[in-house]
Amino acid sequence: MLETLERLDPEIARQQGIALHALLQHLGRVPRTDWDIVLDRAMPVLLPDAPDLADSVRQKAVAILTRPELAGIFGANSRAEVPFLMTATRRDKPVKLAGRIDRIVVTDDSVTVIDYKSDANVPAVPTEVPPHYLMQLGLYALVARQLFPGKTVNAQILWTAMESLMNLPQDLLQHSVSDFTMG
Known part of the structure; x- marks a missing residue:
């Protein structure tokens, strides 16, 4: 789950939101079998100042994109x-x-x-x-x-x-x- 935004530095929270938006924008166009490769490459670029948040953003994007009711x-x-x-x-x-x-x-x-x-x-x-x-x-x-x-x-x-x-x-x-x- 994403870190609660109110507990994050405002700039880190902004970067986290931008990273999630980017993943939701692009990841769905990538074959599901390639998601791990793309995510491994994307997370250091999307969250260079907050690598400790990369896993939670990654998990959130995958969770959203794979929810049947959001398909x-x-x-x-x-x-x-x-x-x-x-x-x-x-x-x-x-x-x-x-x-x-x-x-x-x-x-x-x-x-x-x-x-x-x-x-x-x-x-x-x-x-x-x-x-x-x-x-x-x-x-x-x-x-x-x-x-x-x-x-x-x-x-x-x-x-x-x-x-x-x-x-x-x-x-x-x-x-x-x-x-x-x-x-």
Whole structure:
């Protein structure tokens, strides 16, 4: 299990999160039989200042990628680290929205945007998710609606500490970005 982030130096915690993101982004594209080789090479590069955390990050990535209930978000219909740059309006002022969606899954009729969060304390219900996370996912949903018109858009958080997905209700997301419009 990953070290509790609140017990780590902030920079080491940041590196740990980046390492896990990188593994979740790339490892799923590698044949399972080659994971150990790739992980052996990747961990010293990803965590040069915290080699003692390499095993826990490695184990967490493998655990997440091999959970049957998470297979769909790492499947053939998914893409990692999807960049975007769009113009929007917030309170009648133009703003640029730029970012990178951790994971996006596109099917014939829907799009799901997923963000990875490595918080040590995972909210029990969506209404307890920090407002800035809701706004982030709400903006991702707005972007996805522009990129995939006509498809139902869903948003989820992958809580890496719990290795679980949390679906975020549409009304909660819409409320979090109610002062934004896409044009």
